Amino acid sequence: MSFVPGPSASRGGIIVQPTYFTSSLYVDSCREDIETLVQEFSQKCHENPIHSFSLFKSIWISSGWQWMHFKVFDAYARDAFLRVTIRLFIERLRSSESVLTRVGALYGVYVFYSTQPCTSAPGLHAVSGIEVPSDMLQSLLVLPSLLDTEQLSPLGPQVTNVLSQLVSSDAFYILPSSDLELYKLPREIFVPDREEDAVTAKTLPTARKRGRPSRRDKQKRANQAAAALETWLLQGACPAPDTSELHDDHDRVPVSISASRDAYMVQKRVMLDVLGRGESGREALRVANEAVLRRLREIDEMAASQGLEVGGEGGEKTGLARIEKVVGGMEEGSSGILGMVGDFFEAR
Structure with missing residues (x-):
């Protein structure tokens, strides 16, 4: 039985908000790391495809991915961290990617999902399924049939074994097609301070200062308001109306x-x-x-x-x-x- 994750930090503790993992700060960096991982695997697997899964594990460990699960401990933030990371691996399974890239992404999903800590004390939150859009799942299921060439045939048994283990354990949660863009990442775009100031300067006559106004700014505004009021009072009565209209x-x-x-x-x-x-x-x-x-x-x-x-x-x-x-x-x-x-x- 799984429970909805909630805030678990003690009073005064600092936790990472789930929106961080759906923002460009995490998504863009994680995409770069996944790109480096699958590209290195594709290059080395092209030279020696016989032991592809063992090759992938060695690259995984040498790149430091085995410590990825200890990045977040709070259950509320950890749930978003796990789901977003798996989703970023799933992105590389689309049919437009090369065969070796899709194999590397499949190995990445399998290893990351299967190595979630479950015996630590206290236990860490773990997701119980892999969310995959229906079109991505179809692309994944036909992957073994694409390995019947002479060069890629050694990959067939290992890819089939990994895929069958995920299917037999009912690990996949089928979602609507990715064409609907319901799972588009990142959701939040981080804008650096200098860039934000530059955008503000272009859209406004004068760029505003960030944060609360200082005591000097408040005094300056008060003096301007008093001067404007005094000028209005000194203008006297309004001019007589034009009788022609x-x-x-x-x-x-x-x-x-x-x-x-x-x-x-x-x-x-x-x-x-x-x-x-x-x-x-x-x-x-x-x-x-x-x-x-x-x-x-x-x-x-x-x-x-x-x-x-x-x-x-x-x-x-x-x-x-x-x-x-x-x-x-x-x-x-x-x-x-x-x-x-x-x-x-x-x-x-």
């Missing part, structure tokens, strides 16, 4: 009273001129004034019922009395409540 004035926010008054008076004259051109416009202006007056009277009554001071108690000097007088005089050509707002600005 009245339809855009609603998007502006004039600050000074004089600018607000001028903008309002211009817009009011334009609106009253449009409403005064026809009977329907004058009727709409009268209905709007009466609606405002009616609403103010309702508010006055509600306030009086609660004992609050209201506009009708002060006579003609109160706001309600002035509005009633202005609305009542609209028949004489007055603009009603709009005229009161204009008088307010004139008084200011």
Whole structure:
């Protein structure tokens, strides 16, 4: 029964994260080592193919591969280490590789998988199967049939023996075809600091410093923000709106009273001129004034019922009395409540 590997380092211990073994830091280096291994085997096996497996083991030991299993001890990271290493050997089994390269890759998978420590105390985590895509497995199974030439025929019995042992022990876990690129390595690409800075300098106007901003940088940014705010405050009020484009004035926010008054008076004259051109416009202006007056009277009554001071108690000097007088005089050509707002600005 196998268990899912988990973190096993004691508190304060340092472990290698599994993402390291799927990154370019490990994958590229391991691919180079496998390339060196299979190339040396191919050259020497081409000269003496009779004892190919013994030749491979001698190259394996002389290259230091026998110590590979003691590279990682933590189970959580070791699982990724074993699976990725086996997968990198499996990559060299594709049909586009030479026959001797595929034989060397098969020997590498077999030796690396079969020599996993199982009697050490405490025991090390070991994978219980070889994950191989379906197309790679088909290429592997037809490998013995490719060794029927006069020069490669001595390899046949040894390759068949190794392959039969893996098949009989159900060591292969068949995965979908490699054409789907579900197992593409590396997953993470390491970018050196200098190269990363160069890329940042090309994509940004100015390259940012790495890490947290220093106290000097924070003070510099604060001074720049304060200076920008002071400049904005010293600019004063916004300029008066351009009366030639009245339809855009609603998007502006004039600050000074004089600018607000001028903008309002211009817009009011334009609106009253449009409403005064026809009977329907004058009727709409009268209905709007009466609606405002009616609403103010309702508010006055509600306030009086609660004992609050209201506009009708002060006579003609109160706001309600002035509005009633202005609305009542609209028949004489007055603009009603709009005229009161204009008088307010004139008084200011």
